[in-house]
Amino acid sequence: MSSPQAIAHSFNKILHAPRNTTKARSSTDVEDCLKKLRRLILVDGIPSAADPTLRPRIWKILLRVHDAPSNTFLEYVGRGPCEVREKIRNDTFRTLATDRGFKERVREDMLVRLLDAFVWRSQDRQDCQQLGFTYVQGMNVLAAPFLYTMPSELEAFFCFSKFIEECCPLYVQPTLEGVHRGLKLLDRCLKIVDPELYAYLRSKNLSAEIYAFPSVLTLCACTPPLNQVLQLWDFLLAFGVHLNILCVIAQLLLMRDEVMSSSGPMRLLRTFPPLEALPVIGIAVTLVRDLPPELYDELVKHPYEVRKT
Template identity: 45%
Template sequence: MAKPQPSWGLTGPEVPPSPRTMRTLRKIQSHQVLTTSSALIANTQPPLPSDGLENGPPTAPVGASVRARAHRRARSNSDAATREAAATATAPAPTQRRPARKTGSGIGLKRSVLENLLRDGPQNGNTREGLQELKYLVLSTRVDADGDGMSSYRVYLWLILLNIPPLPTDDYLALVHRGRSPAYTKIRNDTFRTLATDPLFKRRVTEASLIRLLNAVAWKLHDSKTKSRSRPSSRRREMELLVNTPPRIAEDPSVPDDSSMGSSGDSTIYVQGMNVLCAPFLYAARSEVEAFALFHYFVTRECPGYICGTMDGVHKGLRLVDRCLEIVEPKLAAYLFSKGMQAELYAFPSVLTLCACTPPLPEVLHLWDFLFAYGPHLNILCIVAQLIRMRDIIFESPSPNKILRSFPPLDAKEIIALTVLLVRKIPDDIYVELINHAK
């Protein structure tokens, strides 16, 4: 995935120079082409401006498919030119033009300040000030997107905010070609129901791409855990030999120190819910490689406590939901507690998936823009904000558990505005716990 280095001075890739180039890169890097040879990729004609991940693998030979699409496109352009000439000859006002349709890609539209900053980089090369300005723009303005939540630069914004370096495509392909990971069966049991009722997601992301990405991340986590277990064992043997003391059975280095490991070793490389957490990355990214880089970084650096065998980070987050709600809205918290409604009973999916389990997906993406700019730990307060917005309905219900089974549709703008106000009410010691709860 060769992309020019950004003028940011960061390690994330920059936005390609033109929408046509971006569409071409996206098609080349889609899951359909990941399984083809490099020779076929080199011979592929510029693709049609369609989503690269919404169609399944081609049933006809790739070469024939490419030739057929190129032929149809040439004929379409020719017909369009003929129709345009005829319309020009008969139109009473040839100078009038139909206004451009807003697609969020920037075509025919003036670029926003946020997009210009992403494209041009910070002034005078001051990365620190540029990042602060970038975060403020995310908070004060929304990322330009169409009705489906698609944006031409959102994935690059995420890569810059999370400071993720470019990942060679071959590294991802090597993990894919290793085949089934130890967690493959668990992954297959979850992927088919990932956002199953969301037509936007089902139209754009295939189950095959979701399986490949999760399986690749499982291999990556498996390798890192294997190395981390082997290194302490070697050091322990060296120390025992140094003091000439035979090892005891209870201290056998061959026994893994991680008590959360299951019998097959897959309990800490995949947990249920990772499929939903992965879904927005695949939806927003322009290639599987970008989605893999984002998702792997996120689960290993931002919330490793969410994917360990016991999900300690998720349970800490749930307890923080109760504590923060008690601080900012004590009456609502007391009412829920009197009904036996702790966050463990209703907020588990929202904590684990950063609210990705609550539709609509375009609003989830806007919420994630804010979380990646100011910290994923603020998701806890976003959940509290949703509860506060439901306050009147909860008080009127004698059985709030029925209401809290599914939260109302997300309104990212309102939730973010309320979350910013709630931050001021959280004591410093609780806020530190928020920051560290997923580590």
Template identity: 45%
Template sequence: MTSSPAKNGPHIPSPTSTGQQLSSPRSTRTLRKLQSAHQLSSNYNALNTPSLISQQRQQQQRYPSSSHNIALPPVPSIPANHSPQKPAHHRTRSNSDAVMPSDHIPALVTRRAAPLKRQGLGSSKDELRALISRGPRGDVDSSLQRLRSLIIEDGIETDNDGMSQLRIYVWLILLNAPTLSTDTYLSLIHRGPSPAYAKIRNDTFRTLATDPLFKRRVSEASLIRLLNAIAWKLHDAKSASLLSNSQPLTNSANEFGSPELQHASPAIKHAHNASTTTNTEGSEAGGSSPGIYVQGMNVLCAPFLYAARSEAEAFVAFHRFITRECPGYVRGAMDGVHNGLKLVDKCLAILDPKLSAHLVSKGMKAEVYAFASVLTMCACTPPLPEVLQLWDFLFAYGPHLNVLCICVQLLMMKERLLGSPSPGNMLRNFPHLKAKDIITGTVNCVRKIPNDLYEELVHHME
């Protein structure tokens, strides 16, 4: 019988110990670099520029009185006995890539264009392939908007297993992820077990355990390496932040005031105090301090590993996603996830009051049945190819829309839920995802959400 890791000390699988081998730093063959994935975002500072959704938030804070509304054109409704369609609300797009005048912001959803034959391209699939490989021809902002339109019109071309050579590069562009040296990723692996290693090992073997596609392509060793590298990366960032906050005061100042006083906020002090609650496994016991690993991150990173062509690509995309798009989901207290659960209840009460009242009368609030779906962006619900297609939409228009995606899944189950005396039994496992129907229903539901509630959706992951 083999000894447990706790007795003999933790062990990180080496890059050459599995079927999915990683090249060593000295090898002449290195993992594919990510430069071709960033031709669309070449005008941005990759390391410091906020992601697409973050830039829109900054714009709203800078110009609170300006109007950046988007008129949504009609889209087909899903067959879910919805109430008659109301006049469309004007909606601020949350995932804008640049600051633009309101009259130049394109629509969130565009009508299907006629077959594309311009510039020698035979179809939208060919256009997407050329856009990724050659980069934008002209304006970057309009090219990014065209990329979003192509995703929602025809989607990304895949094989029967949901695999696509383009998908990971589309995700990296939409996340505005920086380029990464392969040696940087390998150096994190070679540091050995992180403080969160024991907790990671306790979760990885259960990751999408019943999905044969995932198990065939992604090994547990690959999951362990990536999550352990992420834990080290977050650990270093947390240590650097605490160190910078403990520096002695100086007389230096700039146009924004003293750098020390800029960081002397109650939030920073609270984060410093909460850091003392870190347990031996590296996951936060509570508070608002950022953790280095929380349960559920294993499922959240699984689609990145499945879609990527290398661990280094999956690493940079996943790190960018959890640190820029949903940092509230990976804090020790998971306050972003709990905010999302409350929003599921609020949105469902507006979208379908009858269904909402029925679930509440049975004691079925979202915190009972939707925790995993909120935390993992629906990655916990099979099949995996449908998850990837849904994520294409979420990365294009904002991962906050996952809350509405969950509501749409409930609306698609409406008749069965209303007819069941125990809807909780049905909600233990959601029906298999149907990405196209969910995306169509989500866009349809956006119009019905009041502006103030939609604003909560946009910011609940911060």
């Protein structure tokens, strides 16, 4: 097994490769780089302890955030409180409230500032976006990993904005349409991969809407510890946030015996056990093979595809 230093060297080799040539990077070069990064993330994970600069650099590449103009961010911040500031403040103070490391690195005013700026940005971009955005429940938790990971509020803002607008826009609509679609898909997927567990939960009147809402809404960022959440997000940013649905199922399967032997499983499901990213990712990857292609296609598209009415 390679050491964290050796793995970090492999990542850096990929990240630095384009700088060794005078030619501009072609789209083929970029895709080749992304393919190599994704493979390393899946096989070895990002060794952030060996090189703390890796995760923020890789997240920016995966999100295709190439520019972070400071004047744009400062202009939004300079506008002051947005129209939903009170709603933002009702949530920000309790964001990852039990995580001391997060609280030491990310102050509440940083979260408020980023979310205010995002609302201002969305108002300016209404004409060029298919979907509109404002602040909605859960957005504070989705912003938290970016502020924790990125070296600056500026980079966190642009990564968060790109993530929301392109990776999971339906998750942050006022109706939380993508979240509810994800929960229905979770039930359908669980029925296929573990019909016995699905039937037992249904016999207790437990659907994903009841026990999995926080995990789907926040892409598992609500389940500590944060270092495991970040490792899971490495995987989701590399391969798609739709896989979070299978990651929630993976957590269910890891506690399956306890759930099946409990007469009141909701007591267990109210608070999931501490997140363990590697086993969750391992199970999620294997579950992909068990799903019919049509269902998997629905899963892939549910965070962003607007249904035609």
